[in-house]
Amino acid sequence: VAHNVPNLITFFGNRRGMGDAEAIKNCVDALRRLAPAAEEHGVTICVELLNSKIDHPDYQGDRTPFGAEIIRLVESPRVKLLNDIYHMQIMEGDVIRTIRDYADDIAHYHTGGVPGRNELDENQELQWPAICRAIVETGFNGYVAHEFVPTRDPLTSLREAVALCDV
Numbered sequence: 001v002a003h004n005v006p007n008l009i010t011f012f013g014n015r016r017g018m019g020d021a022e023a024i025k026n027c028v029d030a031l032r033r034l035a036p037a038a039e040e041h042g043v044t045i046c047v048e049l050l051n052s053k054i055d056h057p058d059y060q061g062d063r064t065p066f067g068a069e070i071i072r073l074v075e076s077p078r079v080k081l082l083n084d085i086y087h088m089q090i091m092e093g094d095v096i097r098t099i100r101d102y103a104d105d106i107a108h109y110h111t112g113g114v115p116g117r118n119e120l121d122e123n124q125e126l127q128w129p130a131i132c133r134a135i136v137e138t139g140f141n142g143y144v145a146h147e148f149v150p151t152r153d154p155l156t157s158l159r160e161a162v163a164l165c166d167v
Helices: 019-041 064-076 085-090 095-101 129-136 154-165
Strands: 007-011 044-049 079-084 106-111 143-146
Touching: 007 095, 007 106, 019 044, 019 064, 019 079, 044 064, 044 085, 044 106, 064 079, 079 085, 085 095, 085 106, 095 129, 129 154
Parallel strands: 007 044, 044 079, 079 106, 106 143
Antiparallel strands: none
16 A cells, blocks of 8 residues: 555465355455555555466366356455466456456456467467457456467567557
């Protein structure tokens, strides 16, 4: 708060044998305890969606509907989702429809090329200008952070990603 950080990123955690109902209850209980402090200080808690198929086995927040249910049950304007588009492409696909359908639940986005989480270029399957236009069309006024692992010069890769997503 002292440094004007608008968002804090956190995670859902691993299943460890839990079903959805128990996982949702546990997440809602924990986030409801945090929400008043976030509201008081004007900080948004962004709970990140990750894939459990490749990078994060056993992660419970691996589907947008699961995460959105938790966000809606917490009932705080300061608890939202971080839609990591790389991860959700792996788990769900249908990226643009998901962005539109869950716009009210999302406060932050991450990018990354699929496959490999590398540069946003012609070697991956996502069409970033179309995705970023869909984000803009929802009225989103937050951050889209580039979270990829460059295989070439990092600054050149970042400049190219920014240019590609600047719609």
